[in-house]
Amino acid sequence: MSLALQTFSTVKDANAALQVSGTLYLGGGTLVIRAANEGDVSVSNLIRVTEPSLSAISVSNGKARLGASVTMAAIARQPELAPLAPAARAVGGPAIRNMATVGGNLFAPAPYGDFAVALLALDASVATEDGETPMEAFLAGRDAGRAIVTAVEFSLPRAESFRFLKVSRVKPKGISVLSIAALLQRTADGTVTSARIALGCMADRPMRAKAAEKALLGHKLTAEEIAPALSAASDGIAPITDPIASAWYRGQVLPVHLGRLLLS
């Protein structure tokens, strides 16, 4: 292994350095250093930024802004971010959560990236020096992007409207079989008026279950009324196969776990 690390004090300077072919950004190290340790020879030149704003959390007027270097542990212990704590705690064990960052999670390939699933359901925007990009578009183009992510921003959900589930074989912590995040707005009588459902491990990166979202509108969260949404949940999925589970298995259990989440 032969790595070289450059440290910059500003995102601007680091962005310029990142344009050099073969250069990767080092966040918490749980993806990049892991790849280098595994023998990935494409990992050689690394850069990082020490700008304090990247580690800042701000919550005001119902909006949350998380710097890209904010760790999962920092999110989990922030009382104002309580609705997101289950998604942050779903990432790794305690040591990994002290290292893994919001920015890194956006780039984590399935079966990792559980927090990004939550951010997709929340319709977060991803900030770079070039501007802000909706989460869905960012994920679609993440492989081609060459600008350092500086923050993510989203409207804080009310606790009762946001649900998150990670399914793993090993307890209490394990790699995802799948993860699901759902943002549901309902009327006083429980009728769903809007739904955003995001899935992890159902493609190489988090994706939305748009057919299931549509099938929930106008319905209450009862076993009978969510049945069409569960049938539609598999529309467009292309689950990964890995040592944790086959694509077939993941596809088979998705409606089961989505049903449990919606009825919980």
Next chain:
Amino acid sequence: MAKVPVQFTLNGSEKAEFIESGTTLLHALRDKIGDTSPKGGCHQGTCGACSVIIDGELKLCCLTLAETCNGADIRTTAGLAQGGVLHPLQRAFLDAFATQCGFCTPGMIMAAKVLLDRTPNPSREDVVEALSGNICRCTGYEPIIQAVLLAARANSQNAA
């Protein structure tokens, strides 16, 4: 490969080394400084055998580059015993037969230390959660969980 200066505190002692850029903290500790208590298990962040405490937080030194630790306070299992007297966690691991092959033990102890530093009287669930990033292939975990609870009880009795 260019060498870079690295300076940090290891178990209370100042350390300064020139290392190759990109060297992991695990490699620096074991092969440059001679503290072999952090173990290199999976090198992927999965096993927790390399767990150390950096500025009060549990981290994996196999995924941490040494040059990002300039000025840091690093604690490893090698620094726990004082004057030849084992740390209560080390004592409890022996008494509860929580060590078999011993490879996971330093990581387990550092994970448990962070827990007990913040939560002196943890529940069993707290212990299980605190150790959830550390893998043991010998004990079946139960003796380790009991050892951490034993150390917590010993600490609280000493404090009383």
